[in-house]
Amino acid sequence: MTPLDGTPVLTAAQMRDAEEATGVSVEDLMHRAGTGIATALRRLAAGREVLILCGPGNNGGDGYVAANLLAAAGLSVRVAALAEPRSAAAIKARDGWGGAVEDVADAAPAAILVDALFGTGLSRPLDDAIANRLHELQATAQFSIAVDLPSGLATDDGAVLTRPPAFDVTLALGAAKPSHLLQPAARYCGAVRLLDIGLGAAGQERVLAAPALRDPGPDSHKYTRGLVAIVPGAMPGAAELASIAALRSGAGYVLLLTDAPGSPHAIVRRAWRDDALDDARIGAVLIGPGLGRDAQAQHRLDTALATPHRFVIDGDALHLVTPDRLATLKELAILTPHSGEFDALFGTSDISKIDRTRRAAARANAIVVHKGADTVIAAPDGRVAIAAHASDWLSTAGTGDVLAGAIAAMRAGLPDAFEAACAGVWLHADAARRCDKAFIADDLAVALTAARGAL
Ligand SMILES: NC(=O)C1=CN([C@@H]2O[C@H](COP(=O)(O)OP(=O)(O)OC[C@H]3O[C@@H](n4cnc5c(N)ncnc54)[C@H](OP(=O)(O)O)[C@@H]3O)[C@@H](O)[C@H]2O)[C@@H](O)CC1
Ligand SMILES: Nc1ncnc2c1ncn2[C@@H]1O[C@H](COP(=O)(O)OP(=O)(O)O)[C@@H](O)[C@H]1O
Ligand SMILES: [K+]
8 A cells, every 4th residue: 555656647448458468367456456455454444344335347346355355364344235246357256255245225334334336447427326325334434445446436537427425545456547636536535545456557647756856065056056037017926925935945046027125035136127037047937927917918928938048937927828839939838827727728628637738738838737626747748747635725825826936946957847847846735735724825935945855
């Protein structure tokens, strides 16, 4: 049972391919899955009675295998089924279960509820009676665990076909699936833990992991650590927040292009001029937080984009560019749209957030950080990282400005724009975890120092 950080994310079809590529039979993979589930359950149940709900497919098969192993280990375990198993592997697993099989409709509740009804094979919404029963049994349990996915969730796009109960833990078999990470599905999974079943899964989509960042050395000075230039506009507070965030993420020098005084004094302030960015030492330029969308904003953006720097483009600036303009930039830019900014720039669509973000990155030839409770980061070369479960308290004004500053600091210091974007998103989420609840964006920016210090 391991955390998901850095692990591959596979769709249902990719899971089937990975399963075939192992050359291992479905029965053997199911045995591995059942063994992993039983080991996890022994720890999580701590001696309490376990009720395993088994569906007709291989998800149910995993449940029968786990039940058999738990009973053999002396644990109190009962099984309730929805229907007869249909796949050969699930039939064999059920036949290997020596105990009674109750009916889900009238099975008595237990302290520990295990949902092995449906996994990656769910093809349509659940019947109301089944969904209601699942909610009842989960509500009376002390602790609930979903095998692979809570029943009712689509696997590939974060969609909810039928609303499941909110589980305490989901055991992802073989690899994380998009719905463990994408909303609205992810909120029902609880803590997601990976059970390794020996799939040699490799793909371009991964769960975001902590970056490996170098600390300064004896040869470092402020410019080698990265000079971030920040272009402010109509709402100066946003650029101030981004400036603090860039410094506290480890930038060596933050130049805020304003003559308005402010703190901290570590921020260097100089009035905007049309040649303000003519400095080869600039490692990254951030433009967009609080920029406004008026003629002055458009002028500053056009002037900035005519320079050959590495850009982080956020907020209002995303309303003043087109994907075609972005694709002509010399250096790979990083775009940080929330869903409204994303739709305005790239249009709306029904496909999954992962696919939309990947397409947008290819279209604009830029790194796209598609923000939200689920943040997806995509590169034009196809790499994708998905951030797992950020603090919902991030939904407060100014936290996006803080993110933009953190990413700009990373962009000034790292050669790979995708890695820089990933590092900034990681630092931002970690800073939020350190802030507990009801923090404000100013607190979040300050907490970046501790987040950076932990790496
Ligand atoms: N891939 C791997 O490497 C490994 C995968 N493993 C495990 O296999 C799981 C996937 O198994 P799976 O493909 O058999 O699908 P599963 O989720 O059990 O359900 C399919 C069954 O349910 C039925 N059904 C669907 N929707 C329904 C509904 N709303 N209401 C009622 N029925 C519905 C559907 O019938 P049909 O749609 O054909 O009518 C079919 O009979 C995966 O999550 C993991 O746990 C591990 O064992 C080992 C390695
Ligand atoms: N419910 C949520 N859970 C986790 N993170 C969230 C949630 N809502 C927003 N965020 C994060 O908070 C930040 C908000 O950014 P943005 O919408 O641009 O705000 P602002 O423009 O006010 O700074 C983004 O990093 C986003 O990913
Ligand atoms: K399940």
